[in-house]
Amino acid sequence: MPKTLTSPQFAATLLRWHAQAGRKGLPWQNLHDPYAIWVSEIMLQQTQVSTVLERYPQLMQRFPTVQALAAAPLDDVLAEWSGLGYYTRARNLHTCAQQIVQDYGGYFPEQLAQLENLAGVGRSTAGAIAAFAFKLRVPILDANVKRVLARLFGIDGNVQSKPVSDQLWQLAQNLLPSAAGDMPRYTQALMDFGATYCTARQPICLNNENSQAKKCPFASQCVAKKTQQVLDLPKKIPKAKSPELTCTMLIIQVQDHVLLQRRATNGIWGGLWSLPESSWQQQTADHLKQSQKIKKNMSAKQLLQMVFNSEQAADLLHELSGKPEQGLPLKHVFTHRVLRIQPWRISLTKVSLPHITDYAWCKIDQLDRLGLPQAIRIIFRNWNLIHGGDKVNESATH
Numbered sequence: 028m029p030k031t032l033t034s035p036q037f038a039a040t041l042l043r044w045h046a047q048a049g050r051k052g053l054p055w056q057n058l059h060d061p062y063a064i065w066v067s068e069i070m071l072q073q074t075q076v077s078t079v080l081e082r083y084p085q086l087m088q089r090f091p092t093v094q095a096l097a098a099a100p101l102d103d104v105l106a107e108w109s110g111l112g113y114y115t116r117a118r119n120l121h122t123c124a125q126q127i128v129q130d131y132g133g134y135f136p137e138q139l140a141q142l143e144n145l146a147g148v149g150r151s152t153a154g155a156i157a158a159f160a161f162k163l164r165v166p167i168l169d170a171n172v173k174r175v176l177a178r179l180f181g182i183d184g185n186v187q188s189k190p191v192s193d194q195l196w197q198l199a200q201n202l203l204p205s206a207a208g209d210m211p212r213y214t215q216a217l218m219d220f221g222a223t224y225c226t227a228r229q230p231i232c233l234n235n236e237n238s239q240a241k242k243c244p245f246a247s248q249c250v251a252k253k254t255q256q257v258l259d260l261p262k263k264i265p266k267a268k269s270p271e272l273t274c275t276m277l278i279i280q281v282q283d284h285v286l287l288q289r290r291a292t293n294g295i296w297g298g299l300w301s302l303p304e305s306s307w308q309q310q311t312a313d314h315l316k317q318s319q320k321i322k323k324n325m326s327a328k329q330l331l332q333m334v335f336n337s338e339q340a341a342d343l344l345h346e347l348s349g350k351p352e353q354g355l356p357l358k359h360v361f362t363h364r365v366l367r368i369q370p371w372r373i374s375l376t377k378v379s380l381p382h383i384t385d386y387a388w389c390k391i392d393q394l395d396r397l398g399l400p401q402a403i404r405i406i407f408r409n410w411n412l413i414h415g416g417d418k419v420n421e422s423a424t425h
């Protein structure tokens with residue numbers, strides 16, 4: 028710890044800063060209900076604040092209590108989560124609500140260890156719930172807090188590694204205010220400081236334009252600032268190049284219905300409704316050439332055989348109406364891979380469901396209410412089957 032910055036000073040400075048410059052008016056601030064706090068923390072994990080601002084009130088209105096969330100069908104929870112991405116969070120939200128109801132009588136446990144054992148609740152989220160709802164003197168350590176501490180104390184190791192992570196947790200613990208009553212404000216202040224002042228790309232101490240208006244309260248003690256390493260800390264770990272995959276997806280349409288496939292719960296987009304698709308193939312130079320060649324002249328038979336077995340494809344072909352239509356390709360970027368989707372539309376004369384489990388015909392005007400991955404929602408939107416938004420050929424994560 029820098030000699031000039033002691034624990035009581037850190038907490039006092041941060042609390043003073045928060046009173047003047049902290050974020051105000053976020054709907055999840057100043058809450059004491061652990062359910063409402065927990066939902067906001069899970070939503071904020073991998074979603075931008077502006078999106079959470081829009082979707083959090085809706086979700087809380089739909090599932091106002093942990094009992095309501097636990098009793099809801101998973102489909103309803105996934106539908107409500109639709110477009111927010113990282114759907115494991117939604118499945119865990121549902122599982123965790125059921126744990127709270129079944130194992131804890133509908134009340135969140137007040138012990139940190141029990142909170143950490145809930146589905147989808149990591150150590151930092153457990154810390155946030157405990158600090159906000161129960162005023163426990165326990166730290167949080169999300170990505171923003173790691174960045175603040177690494178800069179402030181000049182920690183230049185890999186923050187993902189166990190030794191550095193242990194060091195940061197210890198630091199976070201040591202810095203806590205001595206009065207438990209300060210924990211909610213302190214925790215919120217730490218979050219706000221990382222999100223608005225000590226940001227990843229434009230920390231306030233490097234922003235000359237604002238130097239008169241806003242000043243970092245730790246500028247004279249911050250090791251990264253003093254050693255001119257602000258943007259070098261925390262150390263960036265080079266990312267491996269994401270593999271690129273390709274697949275074909277089919278919109279099989281009969282008048283006002285389309286055929287959807289329920290995805291397996293334990294994979295990507297687990298439990299969501301998606302389009303019938305070919306297997307995802309690694310994109311090699313040869314494959315790219317081949318797929319560009321065949322892209323333009325695909326017959327309905329070829330397309331159906333890429334997705335279904337020969338018996339199912341034959342059944343569907345029997346009802347074929349017209350030629351397949353090629354849609355706008357979509358590049359979808361996941362955290363660790365890129366998927367290039369080529370959609371096609373095949374129209375049939377009547378609904379045919381040839382011995383396929385996990386498939387269902389869905390009315391087009393009901394699509395918006397289903398739990399669909401963002402990429403599938405965009406494909407439908409590009410085809411004007413879901414309204415709203417411009418046509419796009421790129422989407423991200425989820």
Ligand code: SF4
Pocket residue numbers: 175178179224225226230231232233243244245246249250251252257
């Ligand atoms: S001086 Fe800069 S790097 Fe250091 S804590 Fe303040 S904003 Fe962050």
